[in-house]
Every structure is written in structure tokens, then in C-alpha cells.
Amino acid sequence: MKPVCSMTGFARQDATFGDWRIVWELRSVNGKGLDLRWRLPPGFEPVEAEARRRAASRLSRGNVQITLQIQRDGGTIGRAINRDVLSAYVAQARLLVSEGHAAPPTADGLLGLKGVLDAGEADTPVCDAPMAQVALDAFDASLEALIAMRAQEGAATAQVLRQRLDEIAALTGEAEEDPSRSAESIRARLTEQVQLLLGTGLHLDEGRLAQEAALLATRADIREEIDRLRAHIEAGRSLLAEGGPIGRRLDFLSQEFNRESNTLCAKSNATSLTAIGLQLKVVVDQFREQVQNIE
Missing domain, CATH: 3.30.230 (Ribosomal Protein S5; domain 2)
Structure with a gap:
């Protein structure tokens, strides 16, 4: 590995x-x-x-x-002395000393002036x-x-990514087992909504309402999202076990995780499932942040 x-x-x-x-x-x-x-x-x-x-x-x-x-x-x-620059400084120093404006310069002072010492040959x-x-x-x-x-740093990051995958797997399991997904719960909610519509006094076709209710139930089903999430989790674990330069593939996988979590939230028909989807998005974002560090 x-x-x-x-x-x-x-x-x-x-x-x-x-x-x-x-x-x-x-x-x-x-x-x-x-x-x-x-x-x-x-x-x-x-x-x-x-x-x-x-x-x-x-x-x-x-x-x-x-x-x-x-x-x-x-x-x-080692430093090379730029004698042309040094001579110019010495000439100016002599003039200032002769006019009483300065004390005679020291060797250390002259060598410290800009341009006197060059990084030469x-x-x-x-x-x-x-x-x-x-x-x-x-x-x-x-x-x-x-x-x-x-x-060494990659090993620590890989461990964090495995933990994030475990959290994604746990949340996927919670979404699958959420009571709002049971057939009885879906039937009860749809029945209640249909009864409310029939109670408005409008002339609605009950057969058509049943068809629409069945269509809505199908669109709200997250079975495919759960299956894809689990496939992505296994792919992520396999990549981490494989090792090597897997950063780009993990980044693509994090985008797929994000897409599935967004779809799950969009299809949610209950606050409990929405809460799971939002928490899933948080963990997926954390996963993606860590992936950016992987070669």
C-alpha cells in the first residue's frame, strides 16, 4: 500500500x-x-x-x-570591495572633514556604507x-x-477522512431508517393532504388525486440517493486503502457526495429527514476541505 x-x-x-x-x-x-x-x-x-x-x-x-x-x-x-564606490565616499568624507563638518571616518564605517561591499565573484x-x-x-x-x-501529514489527514466517511455512512443509515420514509407514514401524509383538498369544496377527481399522490411519493423516494452515497463511501475507503496520489479522485468523490446530499434535502418530505440531510452536507464539506490537502 x-x-x-x-x-x-x-x-x-x-x-x-x-x-x-x-x-x-x-x-x-x-x-x-x-x-x-x-x-x-x-x-x-x-x-x-x-x-x-x-x-x-x-x-x-x-x-x-x-x-x-x-x-x-x-x-x-566573502565580499568583494567596490573600490570605485569606496573612493567616492572617501573623497566626500575628506571634504566634510576639511570643512569641519564631520570626524574622520573609520574603516568599519566606510565598509558599512551602501554599495561598498558587493556580492561579487x-x-x-x-x-x-x-x-x-x-x-x-x-x-x-x-x-x-x-x-x-x-x-506523515498525509497519514494524519487520511485518518480524518476515514472518520468523515464513517460519519457519512452513519448519517446515510439514519436517513434510510428515518420513520418518515415508511410506507405507512407516506400514506398517512398523502391521505391527510388529499382530504384537505377534498374538503375545500372544489370538484376534484379522486382518481386523479390518487395518481398525483403516487407520483409525488415516487419523486420523494431517496432510495437511489442512499444507494449512491453508499457506493461513494466504499469508493472513498478503497482510494484511501490504495494510497498514492489520489487527491484529484477524492476531490471528484467529494463533489458527488455534495450532489447526493443536496438531492436528499430537496426530496425530503419531513423535518427529521431534512435535519439529517443538512448534517450530511456539513460533514461532506468537512471531507472536501481535508481532501484539498491530499496530493
Whole structure:
């Protein structure tokens, strides 16, 4: 049995290559399809192409933000000094000092000015074949961690969906056993309504009234809705037992549940049955909300 996976999750994986630290972050949320969005440093396009292929082979749905950061190992990021910008600042500082408007600047102060330190070549390593392989190995580990988290959350969601299916089954049983559906109850209500019409003094054909009453009773019958609800319940349980990327099929099933619950309410001829139908709609909505999280 394949696991039922959620579409939400997070994973982070670090690796080192020489003086460089490779950091992958993967964030996944719900989506109608598979949408992979990448943020990688310049020069890592070959890594992105291969990582995209690997992600697409393991994930079916979800909006996934994938970020790769390359840092100097130990957390210190190399910076290149933009000497043209620094010289311009120094010239202005000398002028202000000579006019008595400022104190001589410090090195720390100058380096902290905007544009003096650039993320230049010193911050971007050359992505050769060995470094690309280390980055891809780290990506595989982060992808596995993301899938494991999605599976863990999916297992919890699947349990909730099974509970909702049990509630739908119980309400379907209540609807089937509701006293208002008995032949005696239907006959009594129709007889009462016919008697009221005959008592109005209008000349009504009793035979025609009987035919109309029989037609109304047929239209109010919810046998088909109950049978379809039970078939959908079994289909839902089978899908959850099957596992894998079943989100789209469960979403279709939730629409069918909603259609049957609406029809049941429309056909109801008693307040007790209407109450069951309304509660059924509530549970179906809860089922559908949870389904939106399933891959």
C-alpha cells in the first residue's frame, strides 16, 4: 500500500564542498498541479535542470518553493570591495572633514556604507562537476525529507477522512431508517393532504388525486440517493486503502457526495429527514476541505 501524502511540508539540507556550504530549502503547499519554483545562484543552471527532473519524478502535486544558497563555510560570506564606490565616499568624507563638518571616518564605517561591499565573484563559486554532484546529493536528501514530512501529514489527514466517511455512512443509515420514509407514514401524509383538498369544496377527481399522490411519493423516494452515497463511501475507503496520489479522485468523490446530499434535502418530505440531510452536507464539506490537502 502506498502512503497517502499531503501537499504541505518543509525540508532543509546542508552539505559542504571545500570552503563552501550548500544549503537547500524546500517548502511545499497545496496546488492544483505540480508547480516548482526555483531560486538558485547564477551558474547553477545545470544543477537546477537535473534537480527539476528528480523532483518531478517524485512529486505529483503541490506548489514547491526550492531555494539553494551557497555560503562560505562557517557562516562568513566573502565580499568583494567596490573600490570605485569606496573612493567616492572617501573623497566626500575628506571634504566634510576639511570643512569641519564631520570626524574622520573609520574603516568599519566606510565598509558599512551602501554599495561598498558587493556580492561579487568572491561570493560565487564555480559550479564544476564535483560541486554539482555534491549539490544534487544534498538535494536528493532534502527531497526525501520533504516527501517523508508530506507522508506523515498525509497519514494524519487520511485518518480524518476515514472518520468523515464513517460519519457519512452513519448519517446515510439514519436517513434510510428515518420513520418518515415508511410506507405507512407516506400514506398517512398523502391521505391527510388529499382530504384537505377534498374538503375545500372544489370538484376534484379522486382518481386523479390518487395518481398525483403516487407520483409525488415516487419523486420523494431517496432510495437511489442512499444507494449512491453508499457506493461513494466504499469508493472513498478503497482510494484511501490504495494510497498514492489520489487527491484529484477524492476531490471528484467529494463533489458527488455534495450532489447526493443536496438531492436528499430537496426530496425530503419531513423535518427529521431534512435535519439529517443538512448534517450530511456539513460533514461532506468537512471531507472536501481535508481532501484539498491530499496530493
